[in-house]
Amino acid sequence: MKAVVLYLHVHQPFRIRHYTIFDSGVKHDYFDSDAENDTNNERILHKVAHKSYLPTNARLLEILKENPDFKLSLSITGTVLEQLERWSPEALKSFQDLCATGRVEIVAETYHHSLAFFYSRSEFEMQVDMHRRKIEELFGQTPKVFRNTELSYNNDLAVWADQAGYKGILTEGWDPVLQWRSPNFVYRPANTENIRLLMKNYKLSDDIAFRFGDHDWAEYPLTADKFSHWMSEDHNATNFNLFMDYETFGEHQWEHTGVFDFLQQLPREWSKTEGNTFMTVSEAIDNFQPVDKVDVPQTITWADTERDLSAWLGNGMQGSSIQALYDMQDRILGTGDLALIEDWRKLQTSDHFYYMCTKWFNDGDIHAYFSPYDTPYEAYMNFMNAYRDLQTRLAEKGMAV
Amino acid sequence: MKILMLGWELPPHNSGGLGIACYQLCKALSKKSVDIEFVLPYNADHGIDFMHITAAHPQGVAEVLRSGIAYDSYKYILEDGQETWIDIFGQQQLYEHAVARLVESREFDIVHAHDWLTFRAALRVKELKNCPIILHVHSVESDRSGGPHGNPYVKEIEAVALHMADRVIAVSQRTKDAIVRDYGVPADKIEVVHNSIDPQGFEPLDGDNAYRYLSIMKSLGYRVVTNIGRLTIQKGLPNLLRAAQKVVQHHPKTLFLIVGSGEQLYELIDLAADLGIGPNVIFTDFQRGKNWRDAFGIGDLFVMPSVSEPFGLTPLEAIGYGSPALVSKQSGVSEVLNNCLKVDFWDIDEMANKIAAVMQSDVLRDELAQNGYREFERMSWDHVSDKVHNLYVEHSQGAPA
Numbered sequence: 001m002k003a004v005v006l007y008l009h010v011h012q013p014f015r016i017r018h019y020t021i022f023d024s025g026v027k028h029d030y031f032d033s034d035a036e037n038d039t040n041n042e043r044i045l046h047k048v049a050h051k052s053y054l055p056t057n058a059r060l061l062e063i064l065k066e067n068p069d070f071k072l073s074l075s076i077t078g079t080v081l082e083q084l085e086r087w088s089p090e091a092l093k094s095f096q097d098l099c100a101t102g103r104v105e106i107v108a109e110t111y112h113h114s115l116a117f118f119y120s121r122s123e124f125e126m127q128v129d130m131h132r133r134k135i136e137e138l139f140g141q142t143p144k145v146f147r148n149t150e151l152s153y154n155n156d157l158a159v160w161a162d163q164a165g166y167k168g169i170l171t172e173g174w175d176p177v178l179q180w181r182s183p184n185f186v187y188r189p190a191n192t193e194n195i196r197l198l199m200k201n202y203k204l205s206d207d208i209a210f211r212f213g214d215h216d217w218a219e220y221p222l223t224a225d226k227f228s229h230w231m232s233e234d235h236n237a238t239n240f241n242l243f244m245d246y247e248t249f250g251e252h253q254w255e256h257t258g259v260f261d262f263l264q265q266l267p268r269e270w271s272k273t274e275g276n277t278f279m280t281v282s283e284a285i286d287n288f289q290p291v292d293k294v295d296v297p298q299t300i301t302w303a304d305t306e307r308d309l310s311a312w313l314g315n316g317m318q319g320s321s322i323q324a325l326y327d328m329q330d331r332i333l334g335t336g337d338l339a340l341i342e343d344w345r346k347l348q349t350s351d352h353f354y355y356m357c358t359k360w361f362n363d364g365d366i367h368a369y370f371s372p373y374d375t376p377y378e379a380y381m382n383f384m385n386a387y388r389d390l391q392t393r394l395a396e397k398g399m400a401v
Numbered sequence: 402m403k404i405l406m407l408g409w410e411l412p413p414h415n416s417g418g419l420g421i422a423c424y425q426l427c428k429a430l431s432k433k434s435v436d437i438e439f440v441l442p443y444n445a446d447h448g449i450d451f452m453h454i455t456a457a458h459p460q461g462v463a464e465v466l467r468s469g470i471a472y473d474s475y476k477y478i479l480e481d482g483q484e485t486w487i488d489i490f491g492q493q494q495l496y497e498h499a500v501a502r503l504v505e506s507r508e509f510d511i512v513h514a515h516d517w518l519t520f521r522a523a524l525r526v527k528e529l530k531n532c533p534i535i536l537h538v539h540s541v542e543s544d545r546s547g548g549p550h551g552n553p554y555v556k557e558i559e560a561v562a563l564h565m566a567d568r569v570i571a572v573s574q575r576t577k578d579a580i581v582r583d584y585g586v587p588a589d590k591i592e593v594v595h596n597s598i599d600p601q602g603f604e605p606l607d608g609d610n611a612y613r614y615l616s617i618m619k620s621l622g623y624r625v626v627t628n629i630g631r632l633t634i635q636k637g638l639p640n641l642l643r644a645a646q647k648v649v650q651h652h653p654k655t656l657f658l659i660v661g662s663g664e665q666l667y668e669l670i671d672l673a674a675d676l677g678i679g680p681n682v683i684f685t686d687f688q689r690g691k692n693w694r695d696a697f698g699i700g701d702l703f704v705m706p707s708v709s710e711p712f713g714l715t716p717l718e719a720i721g722y723g724s725p726a727l728v729s730k731q732s733g734v735s736e737v738l739n740n741c742l743k744v745d746f747w748d749i750d751e752m753a754n755k756i757a758a759v760m761q762s763d764v765l766r767d768e769l770a771q772n773g774y775r776e777f778e779r780m781s782w783d784h785v786s787d788k789v790h791n792l793y794v795e796h797s798q799g800a801p802a
Contacts, residue, residue: 021612025616025617026613315674316676317674318674319674321679324680358671375667377666380679387680391618392613392614392617395621
């Protein structure tokens with residue numbers, strides 16, 4: 001038996017508006033841009049809902065009805081769920097309809113899409129718990145498999161997830177980690193017994209996520225027939241882990257590229273061969289035995305050619321601003337002020353630090369880089385002024401800043 | 402006495418100290434019954450009644466509009482309605498031709514020209530009218546370029562014109578020394594006439610500081626260091642940030658407010674973050690009006706760390722708004738101001754030492770501020786115009802010496 005394990009990640013951050021030093025200590029509305037620009041979260045959510053969430057979910061629901069073998073997994077962050085509740089209940093309902101089929105599994109993660117694991121274990125656990133409760137409330141299921149922000153992963157994370165009772169964890173199928181091995185199997189993380197590891201087949205995943213609409217790609221146009229054939233050529237494989245951003249469908253690859261039709265054709269083509277099926281992440285873990293142990297002492301992610309955290313933490317602006325934010329933890333939590341605590345958490349979303357990344361900006365290759373700001377420096381200035389406002393709110397509560 | 406004054410900018414259209422110095426000098430001279438025609442390279446309404454302002458146009462030009470700072474391009478609107486942009490060198494030549502046409506119909510005793518952009522025009526007038534020319538040096542090319550390797554074309558103009566001048570005015574002893582050093586101009590031809598400030602011309606603070614964040618932090622025991630100016634190599638900001646790192650180590654409750662824009666902005670943001678003092682350093686970008694005044698007002702110490710500053714007006718403005726000043730010894734203002742702290746721009750340890758001393762002692766801060774203010778109150782452009790007037794008398798043709 002061979003299974004396609006399709007896993008899509010849904011996320012939107014609360015972007016910080018143009019927030020100046022003259023706002024610090026005066027207004028606390030960091031996330032409420034009223035301008036006609038790319039920091040207006042409501043506008044962006046509407047745009048993505050109409051270009052991606054609504055049409056993709058409509059197709060996925062059709063496929064689920066048409067093909068009883070089709071299954072998939074989703075991770076949906078707390079920050080995007082809040083935005084859907086507030087600005088697009090219709091799109092939220094479309095996700096709930098998918099889950100109601102019983103063939104869509106939700107994956108656990110941090111509510112705020114944060115890098116808290118690397119800075120504060122207690123805060124990290126709190127956010128994972130917040131996310132679990134939000135998923136239970138909206139989708140009526142309890143996640144059993146964990147993914148950390150940006151598929152960041154190391155041995156310590158696996159040990160944590162094992163002890164927390166997860167049956168599986170997801171990460172990148174990065175060559176220096178796998179060495180001669182294939183990502184198309186289930187693995188066991190180092191230093192653990194119970195938990196299993198699923199690693200992204202980045203070649204196949206990126207064929208869809210990045211190369212699908214590229215006319216210069218040698219394999220263009222990619223058809224479901226061709227794609228199924230590629231998978232069939234690996235005779236020993238058990239599971240093909242196709243992990244990607246949900247927004248691949250309709251946002252990164254626009255509808256006119258034919259990506260929705262590809263999605264609909266893939267189960268038809270793949271299921272033509274006896275023994276081929278689809279599985280959720282839990283099912284893959286339940287059905288296949290681990291073939292080997294994988295040791296990852298250094299943190300890996302699914303990002304960039306480096307597959308590390310350098311896009312989030314690589315420069316001084318990123319490192320010092322995130323450290324300053326986590327240094328506030330005890331005082332922020334000590335206020336018991338829920339609005340203040342939530343603003344602090346929304347500032348932990350990894351996207352804020354990604355916008356400060358200069359490695360592409362310095363190369364002049366700013367097209368490789370999605371940001372609502374003109375420069376990484378503006379991202380940093382806005383973030384730090386919001387941080388400074390948190391300081392003044394601590395001061396008002398009589399806390400040290 | 403009739404003076405033909407050749408200048409490049411006047412308030413409110415000035416990019417820096419040059420326009421303000423010209424304005425204040427002419428205003429003071431007009432009280433001594435000096436009749437000034439001030440020739441600018443552009444049209445604008447200045448609201449000035451104490452002298453006659455003329456825009457020098459080459460033939461066929463209806464209007465000249467400047468785009469921003471003095472080193473930017475100019476937009477020429479021709480008489481036939483066409484528009485064209487001209488760079489700083491082209492503009493300078495056009496100014497020369499226009500001034501040459503203008504003086505055909507003018508009688509005057511002396512030409513007084515400010516900085517290199519007008520020097521070619523001054524030489525041309527001397528050639529045409531055989532009148533004395535006084536060249537006023539507010540900065541030389543080695544100041545502006547932060548070292549000996551300036552623009553060779555600019556250096557050529559400065560060298561020739563300063564040798565041909567009947568008299569040279571330097572805004573400080575260090576500027577005089579630079580003229581002698583860089584161009585070999587005989588020292589006895591150069592008169593040092595320091596700039597000054599008009600204490601009566603200060604718009605007062607309104608008691609409600611725009612930097613709410615800093616007000617709150619000051620009430621919590623923080624102290625604020627300010628710098629206001631262009632973020633360019635001449636101003637020496639990297640050394641201030643390196644000193645700031647040392648200050649923060651000893652006195653963590655120190656904040657640095659950097660007001661201004663310039664080509665070093667991003668570099669300085671990076672540097673502050675790399676030095677680990679990102680949260681302590683606030684970059685506001687360019688500010689004017691109330692936000693500009695309040696930056697002086699909120700400071701516990703104003704620091705001007707310039708590598709090379711022919712005069713340097715901002716420390717006097719800071720003192721006028723109640724903040725003491727630390728200035729680099731490589732500034733003209735350090736020659737006339739006694740009640741301030743002084744440091745070599747390259748001596749980061751000593752800069753940190755002096756900043757920390759003020760941060761840790763409000764007594765020291767207040768003593769410096771009060772005594773500096775007494776000096777400030779005695780300053781006047783009238784003393785400056787006396788000296789300039791004496792030079793006019795000395796050089797005017799046929800006038801009694």
